Amino acid sequence: MAAPTGQGTLGHLGSLTTMRLKHGSYSLAGSGGASSVNTVSYLVVASGASADITAGGTSGGGGAGGMLQGTMTAPVGAVTVTVGAGGVSNSNGNPSVFSSVSTIGGGKSGSNVAAQSGGSGGGGGNGNPYTTAGLGTVGQGNDGGVGVHGGRSGGGGGAGQVGFPCIGTTAGAGGAGLQWTVNSLFYAGGGGGGGYESAGGAGGNGGGGAGGQYPANGTNGSSNTGGGGGGVFNGPTAGLGGSGIVILRYADSFAALTGGSGLTGFSTPVVSGGFRTYTFTAGTGTVTFP
Numbered sequence: 001m002a003a004p005t006g007q008g009t010l011g012h013l014g015s016l017t018t019m020r021l022k023h024g025s026y027s028l029a030g031s032g033g034a035s036s037v038n039t040v041s042y043l044v045v046a047s048g049a050s051a052d053i054t055a056g057g058t059s060g061g062g063g064a065g066g067m068l069q070g071t072m073t074a075p076v077g078a079v080t081v082t083v084g085a086g087g088v089s090n091s092n093g094n095p096s097v098f099s100s101v102s103t104i105g106g107g108k109s110g111s112n113v114a115a116q117s118g119g120s121g122g123g124g125g126n127g128n129p130y131t132t133a134g135l136g137t138v139g140q141g142n143d144g145g146v147g148v149h150g151g152r153s154g155g156g157g158g159a160g161q162v163g164f165p166c167i168g169t170t171a172g173a174g175g176a177g178l179q180w181t182v183n184s185l186f187y188a189g190g191g192g193g194g195g196y197e198s199a200g201g202a203g204g205n206g207g208g209g210a211g212g213q214y215p216a217n218g219t220n221g222s223s224n225t226g227g228g229g230g231g232v233f234n235g236p237t238a239g240l241g242g243s244g245i246v247i248l249r250y251a252d253s254f255a256a257l258t259g260g261s262g263l264t265g266f267s268t269p270v271v272s273g274g275f276r277t278y279t280f281t282a283g284t285g286t287v288t289f290p
Contacts, residue, residue, distance in 0.1 A: 037074035037289045041249045042101060043180045044068050045187045045226035046119050046140075047084035047093035048207070048241030049106035049156070051194070051218050058233045059218075060109035060123020060133070060147055061156035061163060061174045061191030061201060061211055065093045065226030065244050066140030067119070068103050069180050074250065074289040075099045081263055082284040086221065086243035092118055093226070096244040097284075106228050106241055107134035107144070109156060109191070115144055120157030123172060123193050123201075123231065126150065133163060141188065145172035152197075153211075156190030156228035158204040163190045171195040174228060177206020182249060191221060191228030191239055200230060209239035224281050246280040248287075255290035263287070 046065030053059070065084060084094035084105055093105025107118030112127035114134075120141030121134025126149060133144030136157045145154030145163035155163035158175030166172045174190030189208030192201030200211025200218065207225025212218045214233040221227030221242030229239025248257075252271050257278060260266030262285035270277045278287075 037250045037254045039071050039250065040074045041071050041182055042069065042098050043245065043247040044096050044098050044101050044103050045244045046096045046103040046105045047086040047244040048221040048226050048228040049093045049108045049118060049122055050089055050091055050229040050240045051109045051191055051231040051238035052111040052113060052125065053090045053238045054111045054113050055235055057111035057125050057127040058153045058194045058196065059111035059231035059238055060115055060125055060144060060153035060193045061208065061231050062109050062221065062228030062239065062241050063106035063118050063120035063122045063134055063136065063144055063156040064141055064158045064177060064188035064190045064204065064206065064208065064228045065106045065119045066103035066137055067159040067178055067188040067226060068101055068140060078259060078286040078288045080286055081246050081280055083246055083280050083282050084244035086223065086241045089240060092116055093241045096246055098246050098248065103140055104137050106156065109144065109231055110147065111153065120159060120175065120188065120190055123147065123154035123156045123163050125153050142175050144190065152195060153193035153231050155193050155201045155204065156208065158190040158206060158208060159188035161204065164201065166193060169197045171201040171211050173201040174204030174208035176204045188226040191230045194218060194231030194233045196233040203227065203230060207242050212236055243282065247277065249275050249277040252276040257287045257289060259285065259287045261285050
């Protein structure tokens with residue numbers, strides 16, 4: 001604001017700055033270059049990995065997708081949102097993105113092949129030398145659980161916990177995911193390892209799929225949680241990784257986002273409790289804050 005030639009009084013009303021003009025001449029100029037939304041809460045979860053389908057061994061649980069949550073100043077201009085797709089057989093998970101926040105897909109489990117690293121690592125198999133678990137990404141997830149040669153397999157890592165190891169012929173459970181502090185729901189649980197003599201490992205809290213006890217199939221990771229798929233013993237269908245999710249929340253005193261083409265959930269924000277919440281469940285596109 002240029003120096004006034006008259007008199008005025010600055011004040012504040014909520015988020016607005018007010019000026020009472022008495023007399024004289026004034027020049028006002030905005031600073032520009034900033035969104036009117038000052039803070040946005042976010043949850044970004046990549047998709048989980050499937051369990052391995054290689055015949056002749058016992059597959060571990062798939063690793064959960066990487067998970068990041070927090071708050072940030074709303075970015076300026078169009079920013080990318082991508083939701084990692086799940087449901088891909090014998091594969092690592094896919095990344096999810098919001099602006100500068102990017103999470104890594106879960107790591108596929110091992111059996112008679114090596115477990116893969118990812119947001120969270122896949123559980124180790126029972127084939128020699130493939131009992132070692134995949135590694136998780138620091139800040140996004142955890143390592144898988146190890147398998148036992150001649151025994152069974154480990155659980156996939158979750159966002160909140162390392163996958164459980166195989167104990168003898170008892171498959172390991174998937175590691176638990178984490179709660180998003182905004183809605184208290186769990187996301188990014190690891191898949192359980194496959195079983196033969198006893199039940200497959202339980203899926204980790206947060207959408208992890210349970211391992212199958214032969215001849216049962218593994219359970220898929222839950223959609224839009226980033227959960228890992230459940231493992232199997234020698235032949236049945238392994239569990240697939242669950243798709244990821246991106247959630248954005250800011251004060252409802254600000255207008256709606258614009259853009260959003262290609263993003264499932266853009267047209268159905270929830271306005272409640274003083275907040276405007278967008279839950280993106282599939283797709284990729286760009287959004288712009290007001």
